[in-house]
Amino acid sequence: MIQDPKVITNLSSHHLFSSLNEVQLSTLLRNATRRTLDEREVLFRQSEPADRFYYVSHGIIRLYRTSPSGHEKVVDIVREGQCFAEAIMFNAQERYPVTADAQVASEVIGIENGSFHGLLKSDNELCMALMRQMSIRLHSQLNEIENLSLQNALHRLVNYLLHDLQSPNDTLTFDIPKRLIASQLGIQPETFSRLLRKLEDNQLIQVSNRDLKILDRDGLYQLTRDNQPLRARKP
């Protein structure tokens, strides 16, 4: 039984629990376990019966699979505030497909699959609320991926500009199609054009036909260093 108010507050902000009412949450916590793990301590082993899923209240948990030849493959690294092995519960699977051990000294809360499954089976509205939480989270994570990918592309482009422009007047002539440079940098052509345009809008470079001129070398450098977003294009 979990009673620590801090643990309960953290846990209930996770999307799996945020839609539960007070009665439902205390039903779950009545059968929950709290376990501390030393570095490298195993929480459960691959193919053991899966009767609980876990919330990491502290530390880092590693999930890995061992092949018949003895080779270990890390499947997931789970951090504070995240749950793991809940996908198994949704399918009422019976065995863990991975081994879980602690990467550092950790603490996990174990939620009984049966208790949570029971709540979901008896309360269709709860299923709907949970799916809504998950949908919202999926969208916000996709946005984060999009932003990070753009930042990565920007870093590669700026790095290319800073490295390749050693000429005294800071000018580069595109002697190959821009499309090829984009591909060399691993950037989609549309993203490449979009980034060049944003750098122009921020008065860091100037592009005319096949010539690219750096207007503000320090500005470019600061951009990748401070990880600051580019200003949006003026309307």
Place this chain on the structure above:
Amino acid sequence: MIQDPKVITNLSSHHLFSSLNEVQLSTLLRNATRRTLDEREVLFRQSEPADRFYYVSHGIIRLYRTSPSGHEKVVDIVREGQCFAEAIMFNAQERYPVTADAQVASEVIGIENGSFHGLLKSDNELCMALMRQMSIRLHSQLNEIENLSLQNALHRLVNYLLHDLQSPNDTLTFDIPKRLIASQLGIQPETFSRLLRKLEDNQLIQVSNRDLKILDRDGLYQLTRDNQPLRARKP
């Protein structure tokens, strides 16, 4: 009614539909609509009745909110192969909280909320399967975010090393604590140490006490340019 086999194949690989059986999918598609949109064409407006959610089979859809003062805020950009407005359906909300328009010429498939809601209400196993799909997707997206964040941190670190080491023997002396440099670069201290160690393992730099020496300037540069992953640390 949707009958195009290509559209059906693409749609049914989306996590919202991948758990539906053939009968359930054709029930949905019987009431589905297919709509092409010109650039800038509005699909639905904020506060209109929300009777459908959408799958983007082609193009890009922009979702935005308009404040009472007339200011537009983009809430989401939805690309090919993604759904939008399904979170509303899970909560049986009645009105769209955003306006949706096409960024480029696009095509969307509209799924009737009532049909999908009906399937979910009558089939608890389907809810479970859907939640499992969403769980798996949430985990894989989190991993992608983790990898991208690490790549971003690496780019910033390498950019810092390439820019700040102008000394003839390519050596930098940390005259401030490493923790401060990490913070200046917007990198967590543990990530900063981990990246330095990986660069050492890849024989690109050498760190001894407070001195950092670049061993392979071109190698460092190639790293951020090719976006290639760092080799894992030798055991």
